[in-house]
Amino acid sequence: xxxxxxxxxxxxxxxxxxxxxxxxxxxxxxxxxxxxxxxxxxxxxxxxxxxxxxxxxxxxxxxxxxxxxxxxxxxxxxxxxxxxxxxxxxxxxxxxxxxxxxxxxxxxxxxxxxxxxxxxxxxxxxxxxxxxxxxxxxxxxxxxxxxxxxxxxxxxxxxxxxxxxxxxxxxxxxxxxxxxxxxxxxxxxxxxxxxxxxxxxxxxxxxxxxxxxxxxxxxxxxxxxxxxxxxxxxxxxxxxxxxxxxxxxxxxxxxxxxxxxxxxxxxxxxxxxxxxxxxxxxxxxxxxxxxxxxxxxxxxxxxxxxxxxxxxxxxxxxxxxxxxxxxxxxxxxxxxxxxxxxxxxxxxxxxxxxxxxxxxxxxxxxxxxxxxxxxxxxxxxxxxxxxxxxxxxxxxxxxx
Amino acid sequence: xxxxxxxxxxxxxxxxxxxxxxxxxxxxxxxxxxxxxxxxxxxxxxxxxxxxxxxxxxxxxxxxxxxxxxxxxxxxxxxxxxxxxxxxxxxxxxxxxxxxxxxxxxxxxxxxxxxxxxxxxxxxxxxxxxxxxxxxxxxxxxxxxxxxxxxxxxxxxxxxxxxxxxxxxxxxxxxxxxxxxxxxxxxxxxxxxxxxxxxxxxxxxxxxxxxxxxxxxxxxxxxxxxxxxxxxxxxxxxxxxxxxxxxxxxxxxxxxxxxxxxxxxxxxxxxxxxxxxxxxxxxxxxxxxxxxxxxxxxxxxxxxxxxxxxxxxxxxxxxxxxxxxxxxxxxxxxxxxxxxxxxxxxxxxxxxxxxxxxxxxxxxxxxxxxxxxxxxxxxxxxxxxxxxxxxxxxxxxxxxxxxxxxxxxxxxxxxxxxxxxxxxxxxxxxxxxxxxxxxxxxxxxxxxxxxxxxxxxxxxxxxxxxxxxxxxxxxxxxxxxx
Numbered sequence: 035x036x037x038x039x040x041x042x043x044x045x046x047x048x049x050x051x052x053x054x055x056x057x058x059x060x061x062x063x064x065x066x067x068x069x070x071x072x073x074x075x076x077x078x079x080x081x082x083x084x085x086x087x088x089x090x091x092x093x094x095x096x097x098x099x100x101x102x103x104x105x106x107x108x109x110x111x112x113x114x115x116x117x118x119x120x121x122x123x124x125x126x127x128x129x130x131x132x133x134x135x136x137x138x139x140x141x142x143x144x145x146x147x148x149x150x151x152x153x154x155x156x157x158x159x160x161x162x163x164x165x166x167x168x169x170x171x172x173x174x175x176x177x178x179x180x181x182x183x184x185x186x187x188x189x190x191x192x193x194x195x196x197x198x199x200x201x202x203x204x205x206x207x208x209x210x211x212x213x214x215x216x217x218x219x220x221x222x223x224x225x226x227x228x229x230x231x232x233x234x235x236x237x238x239x240x241x242x243x244x245x246x247x248x249x250x251x252x253x254x255x256x257x258x259x260x261x262x263x264x265x266x267x268x269x270x271x272x273x274x275x276x277x278x279x280x281x282x283x284x285x286x287x288x289x290x291x292x293x294x295x296x297x298x299x300x301x302x303x304x305x306x307x308x309x310x311x312x313x314x315x316x317x318x319x320x321x322x323x324x325x326x327x328x329x330x331x332x333x334x335x336x337x338x339x340x341x342x343x344x345x346x347x348x349x350x351x352x353x354x355x356x357x358x359x360x361x362x363x364x365x366x367x368x369x370x371x372x373x374x375x376x377x378x379x380x381x382x383x384x385x386x387x388x389x390x391x392x393x394x395x396x397x398x399x400x401x402x403x404x405x406x407x408x409x410x411x412x413x414x415x416x417x418x419x420x421x422x423x424x425x426x427x428x429x430x431x432x433x434x
Numbered sequence: 435x436x437x438x439x440x441x442x443x444x445x446x447x448x449x450x451x452x453x454x455x456x457x458x459x460x461x462x463x464x465x466x467x468x469x470x471x472x473x474x475x476x477x478x479x480x481x482x483x484x485x486x487x488x489x490x491x492x493x494x495x496x497x498x499x500x501x502x503x504x505x506x507x508x509x510x511x512x513x514x515x516x517x518x519x520x521x522x523x524x525x526x527x528x529x530x531x532x533x534x535x536x537x538x539x540x541x542x543x544x545x546x547x548x549x550x551x552x553x554x555x556x557x558x559x560x561x562x563x564x565x566x567x568x569x570x571x572x573x574x575x576x577x578x579x580x581x582x583x584x585x586x587x588x589x590x591x592x593x594x595x596x597x598x599x600x601x602x603x604x605x606x607x608x609x610x611x612x613x614x615x616x617x618x619x620x621x622x623x624x625x626x627x628x629x630x631x632x633x634x635x636x637x638x639x640x641x642x643x644x645x646x647x648x649x650x651x652x653x654x655x656x657x658x659x660x661x662x663x664x665x666x667x668x669x670x671x672x673x674x675x676x677x678x679x680x681x682x683x684x685x686x687x688x689x690x691x692x693x694x695x696x697x698x699x700x701x702x703x704x705x706x707x708x709x710x711x712x713x714x715x716x717x718x719x720x721x722x723x724x725x726x727x728x729x730x731x732x733x734x735x736x737x738x739x740x741x742x743x744x745x746x747x748x749x750x751x752x753x754x755x756x757x758x759x760x761x762x763x764x765x766x767x768x769x770x771x772x773x774x775x776x777x778x779x780x781x782x783x784x785x786x787x788x789x790x791x792x793x794x795x796x797x798x799x800x801x802x803x804x805x806x807x808x809x810x811x812x813x814x815x816x817x818x819x820x821x822x823x824x825x826x827x828x829x830x831x832x833x834x835x836x837x838x839x840x841x842x843x844x845x846x847x848x849x850x851x852x853x854x855x856x857x858x859x860x861x862x863x864x865x866x867x868x869x870x871x872x873x874x875x876x877x878x879x880x881x882x883x884x885x886x887x888x889x890x891x892x893x894x895x896x897x898x899x900x901x902x903x904x905x906x907x908x909x910x911x912x913x914x915x916x
Binding site for chain 1: 580595614
């Protein structure tokens with residue numbers, strides 16, 4: 035435990051205390067004491083996504099998982115791993131790779147982001163197309179609740195339906211229900227060979243046709259994304275993993291599907307495009323949006339229109355699953371109104387827009403948008419787990 | 435329940451939608467787990483979401499417990515009625531509401547049969563991946579309640595992977611929407627919590643499903659081994675070779691003989707049989723199948739056979755899927771068990787099961803989803819012999835304890851239901867179970883929705899919890915928390 039410095043600041047607040055427990059019992063005890071003392075607690079892993087969600091209503095104590103960084107058990111023959119929440123994704127992947135395995139998840143900033151934070155923010159990238167997101171990879175979780183309860187659910191086996199699926203409840207809950215201390219994942223083998231190919235598509239409609247052709251084919255691609263910007267033609271990237279013979283056949287098939295567009299080998303770095311949207315980001319807004327996979331071009335067209343109307347530069351990466359990552363550069367006022375317009379357009383269909391990064395000086399803007407008719411139930415769940423609103427107060431949907 | 439309430443319910447579902455006569459109610463007194471039976475007060479067959487809501491508003495006002503039921507094929511007593519409660523049967527809500535191929539989504543009502551989802555899109559080369567053995571008759575609503583699995587979930591995932599959104603009637607009759615057709619809806623993943631909650635959180639009235647494109651090539655291999663030990667070693671070898679098959683199933687000699695007698699699947703008579711299915715692009719599948727065959731040979735497989743036609747492949751699966759029912763040919767009675775162990779514990783657990791079986795002088799047939807360690811030991815017995823039913827139950831429980839001790843689970847796909855609620859506390863500590871029940875309190879504070887299932891005892895909603903208490907196994911040093 036130590037006094038907080040300015041480096042421990044969170045949006046809108048300067049917490050006064052930082053607690054770094056050495057084990058999960060200590061963490062649960064610290065959380066209970068803070069809860070009893072009515073202190074608002076901000077759980078923190080690598081601190082890479084502390085600005086996600088709304089600025090907290092209060093922030094007194096940073097509860098850090100930095101010292102909970104052990105990989106407890108990697109049973110490679112069972113393709114499972116148990117680890118503490120403060121372990122970084124990169125450290126985990128390095129350990130797993132020694133046995134030819136991986137957590138099939140391409141989250142942001144792996145060298146700093148911790149497993150607890152990655153799970154709490156439900157962060158995933160383009161690999162999701164083949165392997166699913168965290169909800170499909172996490173098989174067990176231990177959480178500390180504000181009253182000091184340390185509870186586990188799920189388990190060490192991939193197939194398990196005993197009890198409620200609390201690993202899924204904790205995934206994406208932004209630490210508002212409990213603090214994850216431990217997680218268990220199912221793993222996948224590292225591919226023998228991986229190859230990326232890209233095709234320049236001329237315009238958005240052509241990119242959409244390419245997406246549909248590939249998704250509707252019998253190719254077994256691992257990931258697919260479209261990159262576009264106001265000053266560049268859309269690029270479509272496809273990732274294949276497998277054996278030499280298998281990949282050669284699939285690439286031939288892909289070239290036929292996308293003809294007359296030319297398909298060329300691309301460096302694996304094209305898959306960093308999502309993360310590159312963030313750098314440098316102090317004057318940009320960055321959002322995650324969700325659309326139906328067949329509607330990607332239409333919605334990116336809307337982005338183009340709205341951004342153009344507000345004199346804003348834009349750059350987007352949209353995964354074939356219908357999850358898009360958009361960077362907007364412009365004046366704070368223009369960004370504010372553009373985001374509201376965009377959100378209205380997206381929510382009119384079946385999509386959503388979540389603000390991940392706000393530029394300095396922008397007027398208040400809800401990070402989440404419309405949550406629908408389940409919000410009262412979400413509030414009831416929060417009430418059961420954290421009745422005093424100790425954890426990340428106000429950061430989540432509907433003021434949770 | 436007085437006449438006034440019956441009258442009110444009849445007004446909601448119509449005369450043909452309300453069953454109250456004892457002889458008709460008998461159909462609903464149990465599900466696929468037939469040794470538990472309870473007579474409900476009434477059975478209701480709504481045919482719309484509005485009717486479900488209206489029924490729930492009445493049961494909420496009158497504090498009448500209810501149990502939702504699909505086709506009644508569940509094997510854990512999840513659809514067992516509760517004393518003085520009503521049963522809400524969703525079989526009339528069996529419409530496929532929307533087929534959206536460009537987005538690979540379907541919207542269905544809960545009474546739609548699992549296989550009919552695939553049936554609707556197979557000519558367009560799509561399929562619905564979760565494939566419980568009862569798929570020709572079990573309903574999607576029941577699959578959602580149980581988070582149903584099946585042989586192909588090794589590669590494709592469980593029901594929860596394929597349910598993107600739900601319309602749910604909460605126990606107070608209000609209607610909410612969880613998840614949706616797009617991914618990552620803002621807020622808690624309550625759809626993820628609802629799937630597998632065994633009917634204890636409300637009733638799903640609409641389900642948004644993800645469908646999957648058929649792979650280019652599917653190959654199915656049968657490999658015969660002297661015993662399940664060699665077969666188990668081959669499974670480990672396949673996984674270690676970085677191959678993720680669509681399915682790996684194992685059967686022991688007793689199970690092989692039963693399946694053979696029932697459907698003549700042309701299984702070789704051996705000590706341990708593996709069924710390995712690979713799917714994907716043709717070149718990839720062919721390369722990997724060569725590897726699988728090499729691994730099986732190296733692990734002393736005595737006979738290897740690659741199914742040569744679609745008809746042959748179907749027959750291979752027919753044998754496997756009929757394995758439970760086929761036990762009736764070997765024994766007048768049997769208990770179907772459903773446990774999970776880490777794959778690496780397989781040889782040890784198998785030899786323990788064999789030892790216990792000899793000790794109890796009862797035969798145990800084994801059918802597994804070997805790829806994910808999901809065991810289905812079938813304990814055979816004859817009810818007419820005094821004491822044998824009791825001995826079979828005791829043996830079945832011992833096998834469950836083996837699974838827990840191996841770091842596994844008491845259920846991989848059949849659910850906890852009525853059957854296993856008392857052993858939940860062997861797998862989870864009190865704080866674990868209390869934490870799960872907080873979710874239940876949020877959804878169903880009056881605890882009317884399938885109230886006596888899953889948990890060994892109810893938690894009073896609003897009850898204060900103490901701090902962390904170590905689990906007895908943990909203090910004894912025999913288990914660690916996960």
